[in-house]
Amino acid sequence: MSKIPDIRFIINPTSGTKSKVDVAARIKLHLNHQKYSHEIVYTAYAGHAPDLAREAAEQGCSIVVAVGGDGTVNEVARGLLNTDTAMAILPKGSGNGLARHLLVPMDLEGALRVLNEGHISSIDSGSINGHPFVTTAGIGFDAYISSVFAGNKKRGLQSYVELVLKEVRTYKHLPVKASINGSVLDTDCYxxxxxxxxxxxxxxxxxxxxxxxxxxxxxxxVRRLDLIKALNLSYSMLTNQLAHSDSAEYFKTKHVQVETEEPMMYHADGEYMGKTATFDVHIQPLSLKVVTPQISQR
Structure with missing residues (x-):
């Protein structure tokens, strides 16, 4: 039986389609081969990466690298939750939410330098109606935007903001009942x-x-939103000031339950999941090991 490699790279060949970079060649050039043995595998369909990641963990790989965007990162993370195998990221998507939060460089050479350093920490993950997420989940307008954006040929922040400002004119808030920290909140929800x-x-x-x-x-x-508030909200998001915006309220909690009068759309890590009228969302503390340049060991 051949030796299990230290690292399995899982590449989504459809991420970053505009990029002409040969990822396999960059890995060969910049990975520390004296420190790590490796293999490269490619996803063949949506939902393939969790199986490839889970298989690597079961075989004893130390690190699985998600090469792609937020969808690929989510899929790899799902396969590695509550295992001893760490996830690293080579960002090749349009958003790269977790990579940016962890301060992983957006260029492949920089991300590979982080991988070569091999600093491993543990981070939380979340779950919405049984679907794991590592950055955000949500109900309402952002889920609606996720459903529309998935079919949008144009990617990137500008396209996302343009879509928000277009759709905000017609999307309506809905009443919800949310149980947070022992209190029940009857409220409008945008x-x-x-x-x-x-x-x-x-x-x-x-x-x-x-x-x-x-x-x-x-x-x-966000209870209600009109065009003016949407413009202010977009500006706040882009300038890292949303916590001080008049449009948003914040709560910190381990568990949220939400009931709605009619089914609402929801997403997990930007992937549209469908509609339902009940939501169960909770945190899974320190359930995912990651390779990162900046989070301290726990």
Whole structure:
């Protein structure tokens, strides 16, 4: 039987389609081969990466590297939760939310330097109706935008903001009942975001004070939103000031339950998950090991 490699790179060949970079060649050039043995595998379909990551963990790989965008990172993380195998990231997506939160460099050479250093920490993850997430989940408008953005040929922050400002004119808030920290909140809801990390991606901050190791979710509630508030909200997100915005309220909690009068859309790490009228969201403390340049060991 051949020796299990130290690192398995899982590459999503559809991420970063505009990039002409040969990722395998960069890995060969910049990985510390005296320190690590490695293999490269490619996803063949959506939902393939969790199986590839889980298999690597079961075989005893030390590190699995997600090479792609937020969707690839989510899938790899799902396969590694509560294992001894750490996840590293080579960011190749349009948002790169977790990579940015962890201060992983956006260039492949820089990200590979972080991998070569091999500093491993543990971070929290979240779960919404049984679907794991590592950065954010949410119900309402941001989930609706996720569903529309998934079919948008244009990616990146500018396209996202343009879409928000277009759709905000017609999307309506809905009444919800949320159980948070032992209290029941009957409220209007335009957006309720459940943040483990500070940002959606592209340095658009939904919860600037979120700590990915504190065992708590930062719940961001936007009750109502018109065009003027949407403009102010977008500016606040892009300038890392949302925690001080008049448009948003924040709660820190381990567990949230939400009931709605009619089914609402929801997402996990930007992936549209569908509609339902009940939501159960909770934190899973220090459930994922990651390779990072900046989070202290725990």
């Amino acid at each position: 957006v309720m975001a459940f943040a483990n990390a500070a940002q959606y991606g592209n340095n658009a901050y939904i919860a600037p004070e979120a700590d990915i190791q504190d065992g708590l979710l930062d719940v961001c509630l």
